[in-house]
Amino acid sequence: MSEVQQLQEPTALEKPAVKAVAAVTILVATFALIAGGFFFLRDATAPRLLTALVALVIGVGGIWALFFSFNTVAELFGPAVRDKILPYVFVAPAVAALGFYIVWPGINTISLSFMDRFGNEFIGLENYQFIFTNEAMLVVLRNTFLWVLLAPTFATALGLVIAVIVDRFGPLTEKVLKSFIFLPMAISFVGASVIWRFVYAFQPEGMPQIGVLNAIHTALGNAPVAWLTIRPWNNLLLIFIMIWLQTGFAMVILSAAVKGVPKDLLDAARIDGAGEVRSFFNVTVPYIQGTILTVLTTIVFLVLKIFDVVYVMTSGQFGTNIIALRMYQEAFVQRNFGRGSALAVILFVVVIPLLIRNVRGMRKSGD
């Protein structure tokens, strides 16, 4: 402290009492502003535009006011102390948010998974036992396995083939073609589900078929089919929606990788007499296998968590449920917190290898 005071020119703010008062005032004012805004918005009966304005000012301005007041308080203590505490001030909000929204609930969910439906009584492995023996649950596990196996594989393979083919077109054609395939990435899973419900739409025989799939099917002389109710194939129709959504992602990333394959490697393969297909498998694929793996794992990770498609298409009926949706239903519809937590933990356990790989990769690149 004494060292700091020597460095600073003497001002009114040098007095510890004044400093403390200023610091407290600034912090209290900031928190009052945010809290006031919160209650105003929660109990909002004010006109809509006013509400919107307050929401944006509080939401966007609040976070900056918070950092600004923290920083102002830190600067009251002079440069030496400031430089010691400022790093903590800057990381504190992020650490607090991560702690409250990811770390603490993660640990809590693990312990809840060993509890009864209200989260009160310890019941050991009962929730897990149920998940791995109940017949409906086994269908859920099977479907999730199908999703995780098929959607990433097909999306990545398709994306790669498309990337290689469009690479030969002129730059403008390539760009346009890629835009078409990439477009679904911008659409929400709910929106995509509505789009595909319309494609799979079914009307009883004799009525006009307005869904594309049934229109084609009946034009070929067949009776219309209620696609989403045919077990177990309806799962494939749902998985296809995910492939439709994710192929663009795979294509864009793999396209960048394909462009990085050295031309002389490909030329050498051609001179050696390798055809297009062989040079694709023997040169292109091995050269970019790291990127392929990244794309695959990214989509696996996404597919595991996504519940929107099944929620909108079938609500998990007709044998189409998956872990992510069942977790939502158990926890927030049935209010069985124990079972919901156990399902969440299963999703987490599946991705732990990824976590270990990421952290290891970090360690290596950090040194």
Added chain:
Amino acid sequence: MSDTTVKKPYVKPSAVAGETKSRALIAGIPARAFILAIVVIWTIPTLGLLVSSFRTQIAIAETGWWHGLINFTDFSQWTIANYERVLFADDMANAFFNSLLITIPSTVIPITMAAFAAYAIAWMIFPGRKILFVIIVGLLIVPLQMALIPVLRVYTRHGINGTYLGMWLAHTGFGLPLATYMLYGYISSIPKSILESAHADGATPWMMFTRLVLPLSIPAIASFSIFQFLWVWNDLLVALVFFGTRRPIVTTRLAELVGSRGQSWHVLTAGAFITMVVPLIIFFSLQRYFVRGMMAGSVKG
């Protein structure tokens, strides 16, 4: 290009060129057909939605939407009544408004927090910063589902459930690992000399952050903003759990419409298109940043 010209002397040039060309042409036909088929499958469903949203309820039920395109000049089938209806009678306008109120702060808050944290981890010396960063990267992988139940219990106990603030902070927490990771990569690569000379000129950390680091990180901030904006705008799960359906947002409203009026395609198609308008505008106007955000958002291998 230059590689092939270098290679030419080693082999008979004309033969190689001719052979590759003809082979490419033969290989080109199935490849072209394949790409065409893919493009058709990838666009037809969305086109059907768009066309149907402008057809009358009767026209949609009586003929497939492709008839609408074939008999384009039959103007009796076209209408904008579906949009009027879904926007006002079905509350989609209100939902759109609420979605904006949730999405904008849910994008700005995590970016701000992440930028400050990334700056501190990259350029300020304090014990544990390496470990902190490794932990944040580890958290990238934790599924959202792990957080929902405990956070909801706290929210319900304190009356935060169903509030804007609750949504902003939840999306902030869930978006922070990726935001910090992306911004750290960018901020840590700012040349040391720039920051050192600013420090020598007497700039405080706050000044360096707001006047140097933030402006220099605009590309990374833009990429993540788009990524997070679309993620929040398109999110259904977090909204269902923490915001409920008492006040609608676009995704929860659309999902509800599917549940209650699953066969009213004039409502569903128009409703779905309204939820897609904002992402599509972003997609077409900011595709470069959008793609960069996507790439950075993939799990690092």
